[in-house]
Amino acid sequence: MGHQRATPTARDHALAVLRIRNFFLAAALVPAAVAAVVLTAGRTGHLASGWTPLRWSLVAVAALALVAAAVLAATIARARPAVTPTIEIPERAAPALYALMADLADRLDVPAPSAIALTPDCDSWLEEPPRRRFRAASRTPAAAPTAATAARAAEGRDPAPVLVIGSPFLWWMRTPELRALLAPVVAGTGPSRHPDIAAARRCIRGLDAAAAFRPDSRRAALRHPLAACAGRVSRTMLRLIGSHATEMERGVAAAASARARHVDQELRQVAQEQVGLAYAGWDRLLTRVALPAWRLGRWPSRLNAGVVSSLTDLSRRDRLADGFTARLGERPACDLLEEPGAVDREISLLAARLFHGPPPAEPARDGGAHRDAVDPDGRSDLDGPHGSDDPDSPENPDSADSPDSAAGSGTGWEPVGWAAYPEQIVDRLWRERAARLFTAMGDDGTPALSTVLRRLAEDDGDFADTLAARLAAATARAEHQAAPEPLASSVAAAPLAFPSPPPPSGRELLVQHIAAGVCCAATDTASGAPGLDWLDGPVLTIDGARTADLADPVHALVDSGDPEPLRAWLADAGVHTDKLVRLV
Numbered sequence: 001m002g003h004q005r006a007t008p009t010a011r012d013h014a015l016a017v018l019r020i021r022n023f024f025l026a027a028a029l030v031p032a033a034v035a036a037v038v039l040t041a042g043r044t045g046h047l048a049s050g051w052t053p054l055r056w057s058l059v060a061v062a063a064l065a066l067v068a069a070a071v072l073a074a075t076i077a078r079a080r081p082a083v084t085p086t087i088e089i090p091e092r093a094a095p096a097l098y099a100l101m102a103d104l105a106d107r108l109d110v111p112a113p114s115a116i117a118l119t120p121d122c123d124s125w126l127e128e129p130p131r132r133r134f135r136a137a138s139r140t141p142a143a144a145p146t147a148a149t150a151a152r153a154a155e156g157r158d159p160a161p162v163l164v165i166g167s168p169f170l171w172w173m174r175t176p177e178l179r180a181l182l183a184p185v186v187a188g189t190g191p192s193r194h195p196d197i198a199a200a201r202r203c204i205r206g207l208d209a210a211a212a213f214r215p216d217s218r219r220a221a222l223r224h225p226l227a228a229c230a231g232r233v234s235r236t237m238l239r240l241i242g243s244h245a246t247e248m249e250r251g252v253a254a255a256a257s258a259r260a261r262h263v264d265q266e267l268r269q270v271a272q273e274q275v276g277l278a279y280a281g282w283d284r285l286l287t288r289v290a291l292p293a294w295r296l297g298r299w300p301s302r303l304n305a306g307v308v309s310s311l312t313d314l315s316r317r318d319r320l321a322d323g324f325t326a327r328l329g330e331r332p333a334c335d336l337l338e339e340p341g342a343v344d345r346e347i348s349l350l351a352a353r354l355f356h357g358p359p360p361a362e363p364a365r366d367g368g369a370h371r372d373a374v375d376p377d378g379r380s381d382l383d384g385p386h387g388s389d390d391p392d393s394p395e396n397p398d399s400a401d402s403p404d405s406a407a408g409s410g411t412g413w414e415p416v417g418w419a420a421y422p423e424q425i426v427d428r429l430w431r432e433r434a435a436r437l438f439t440a441m442g443d444d445g446t447p448a449l450s451t452v453l454r455r456l457a458e459d460d461g462d463f464a465d466t467l468a469a470r471l472a473a474a475t476a477r478a479e480h481q482a483a484p485e486p487l488a489s490s491v492a493a494a495p496l497a498f499p500s501p502p503p504p505s506g507r508e509l510l511v512q513h514i515a516a517g518v519c520c521a522a523t524d525t526a527s528g529a530p531g532l533d534w535l536d537g538p539v540l541t542i543d544g545a546r547t548a549d550l551a552d553p554v555h556a557l558v559d560s561g562d563p564e565p566l567r568a569w570l571a572d573a574g575v576h577t578d579k580l581v582r583l584v
Contacts, residue, residue, distance in 0.1 A: 009247070009251040010191060010197060010247075010248050010249075010250075010251030010252045010254075010255060011194060011196050011197060011251075013200075013244040013245070013247045013248035013251060014194075014196040014197045014199070014200035014244075014248050015196055015200075016241070016244040017200040017203060017204065017241045017244050017245060017248065018196065018199060018200055018203065020237065020240050020241045020244075021203050021237070021241075024233075024237060025073075028065065028066070028069035028073075029066070029069075031058075031061055031062040031065040031066065032062045032063075032065070032066050034058060034062065035058050035059045035061075035062035035063075038051075038054075038055050038058050038059070039055065039059065042055050071226060072226070072229060072230050072233060075210065075226050075227060075229075075230040076206050076207065076209075076210040076230050076233075076234060077206060079206060079209035079210040079212075079213075079230070080209055081128070081205045081206070081208065081209040082208065082209065082212065084119065084127065084164070085119075085350060085353075085354060086117035086118060086119045086127075086164055086350075087117060087118045087119075087167075087343065087346045087347055087350060088115060088116075088117045088162075089115075089116045089117060089118060089337070089343070090115075092338075093337065093338050093339065093343075094116065094336055094337045094338060095338070096335075096336040096337075097116060097333075097336035097337065098116065100175065100178075100179060100336060101113055101116065101163060101182070101186060104179055104182065104183060104186050104263070105186055105189065107263055108183065108186060108187045108190070108259055108260060108263060109190075109259075110186065110187055110188075110189045110190035110259070111160040111189045111190070111192070111193065112160060112186075112189070113126070113160055113161060113162060113163035113186065113189060114129050114159040114160045114161065114162060115129075115162045115163070116162070116163050116164075116165065117162055117163070117164045117165070118164070118165055118166075118167045118170065118343065118347055119164050119165070119166055119167065120166075120167055120168075120303070120347050120348075120350055120351035120354065120355075121166050121167075121168075122166045122168050122169065122275065122278050122279040122282050123166050124163070124164060124165050124166055124169065124181070124182060124185050125164050125185065126161035126162065126163060126164070126185060126188050126189065126192075127161055127162045127164050128161065128162070128205065129159040129160065129161060129162060160189045160192060161188070161189055161192055163182070163185065163186065165178075165182070166278075167303075167304050167343075167344075167347045168278045168279075168281070168282045168304060168307050169181065169274075169275070169278060169333070170304070170332075170333050170334045170336075170337075171304040171305065171307060171308050171332055171333075171334045171340075171344075172274065172277075172278045172281070172307060172308060172311055172332065173271065173274050173278070173332065173333050174330045174331065174332060174333060175331065175332075175333045175335075175336065176264065176267050177267055177270060177271040177274055177333075178271070178333040179264055179267075180263070180264035180267035180268045180270075180271040181268075181271040181272070181274075181275065183260035183263040183264060183268075184253075184256050184257045184259075184260040185256070186260075187255075187256035187257070187259040187260040188252060188253070188256040190255070190256065190259065191252045191255060191256070197248065197252065200245070200248060203241075204238075204241070204245050206234075207234040207237055207238050207241075208234075208238070210227075210230045210231055210233075210234040211231050211234035211235045211238055212231070213227045213228065213230070213231040214231060215228050215231075277311060277314070278307070278311065280314070281307050281310040281311040281314060282307050282310075284310060284535055285303065285306050285307050285310045285534070286303075286351070286355060288535065288536055288537030289306065289310075289421075289532065289534070289537050290303060290306075290351070290352070290355075291355075291356070292425055292426075292429055292537065292538065293416060293421070293425045294352050294355070294356040295356070295479075296425060296428060296429065297413065297414060298413070298414050298415070298416040298424065298425060299348060299349055299351075299352035299413055299414070299415055299416070300348060300415075300416055300417075300418065300421065301344070301345050301348050301349075301415040301416065301417055302341075302344050302345070302348060302417065302418055303344065303347065303348040303351055304334070304344045304347060304348070305344060305418075306418060306534065308332070309418075309534045310534040310535060312534075313533075313534045313535055314535060317535075345415070348415075349413070349415075352413065358413075418532070421532050422529070422530040422531050422532050422538075423530060425538070426530035426531065426532065426538040426539075427523065427530045429516070429538060430516040430517075430519045430520050430523075430530065430538075431516075431520060431582070431583055431584065432478075433512060433513045433516035433517070434447070434513070434516050434517040434520045434581055434583055435447075435583040435584075436471060436474050436475065436478070436513060437452070437471065437513040437514065437516070437517050438451075438517075438581075438583065439474070440467055440470035440471050440474055441455065441467065446580070447580050447581045447583055448577065448578055448579060448580050448581060449517060449518065449521050449570070449575070449577040449578075449581065450577040450578045452514060452517060453557070453563045453566065453567065453577060456557050456558065456561060456563065457557070457561055457562075457563040458561075459561055464507070464510065464558055464561075465506070467510060468505075468506030468507050468509060468510040469506055471506065471509045471510055471513055472506045472509055475509055507558060507559070510558050511551070511554050511555060511558055514554050514557065514558065515550045515551070515554050517581060518540075518550060518554070518566070518570070518575070519540045519550075520581045520582065520583075521570075521575050521576070521577065521579070521581050522540060522542065522547075522570075522573055522575045523540075524579065524581060524582050525574075525575055525576040525579045526542065526573055526574040526575045526576075527542055527543050527574065528540055528541065528542045528547075528573065528575075529541050529542075529544075531546065533546065542573055542574075547573065548569070550569065552565065553565040553566035553568075553569045554566060
């Protein structure tokens, strides 16, 4: 009965939103109403002839006010609402997933979602139906409507919302867990049938879109007077309806939660635990593994398969996660897709564009930044040819040279598979840092570790500080040159939080660059090789095993001028410090 108590509350707040909207509409019509009264009074003889000039003045003012109100209303109505870029999954690409959601909706006694889309984020929600989205500039045809959507259209009802699912959930969770997790989300399609709640949401979306225009100067406001005026009016209305909109959505969420309370109740807690685990693994994979590749203009093509490996490693290392290893024998929910490998590639490229932006070699012009994979309304075309390897086998990833890698080639982005990641990303990252280190050392920059050890061991503190400052300046220049250009397209900024790590200090940069030089020397003069740790990112391996941490020996050299711990580490690894380091 909880949802029966919560729904009227949501409807009450929806009606409050509509009342505020109607108040503004009525206020815009007041001058016209006054003019109509004055004209009627003049024609019926209730006004003397001396009132004629005032009467026509009022009519002129009313006409201008009516035209201005109509223009502002049209501007707000035509404003493009913010769109979260997603990968739309047509029913033919995931019939089992659509059947699962339809069965879940039937158990909840709510409409089935009109479509399903994936996002590279650990979250799930309902979005506006596709037919209300801005698709004028889209080059890809909309997916064929589902049977449920066609039935609702035949009955004259609005289509149900689109279900957006976080892709890490689909790859990490088992099918029963995914169903339990999505039950409260799918239950939210029920309130969309209510005309008052649907109308209030449309009103809020339009106002949000119009309010997004904020001119940064008076000149910009003069260039776009209608948009600036509509934005100011929309922000005023949003301030008045903000609390009602929040309470309306809370009421809808409470109703959906109450409706889904008895569906897969025993699995709900397990699914919530998996959400936290998936979020931790996904965040670590993006910051430690994907970000270095993105900065080099490469995009890992199997991110979702990578998060499975990341979480598998976490479950093996963490004794608290021992119980999760038994889950790995069950089929993941991504098996509900016909071609999980193709979808993983699309999601991986979209994640690179959302979290990092287009690379410098691919300038964004008028929405062309998403031309190769994502259309201007943020959706991707899955109809082209794609590979379809095992989604849970990161050791057998898409090759960067495979025929289906054209999605990112020739446009500044190049895909990289997990097998090629150490050679193409880790080794290149080390070489670039080592080259920057020896260049910053100036005349003494002979590319050999012995030079670094000698100069820092003889240092009284000034050389390390000077070298750290030079590296900081060189790193800032390199990052500025490699910074992605701002995305100028009809795709609004997606609400996917990806905070950049805090910039390292000069001494921390010096430690990183010296460690990179050590890794290059170990690769060139010993049995070292670049490697990939799913939780820590780039690592050095010697004879196939991960080496001891370099941080303490390098810190001793930089902070105390003591080269002995690093010399001992190099001797144990068989690294020759007097040999030149290859920088290219």
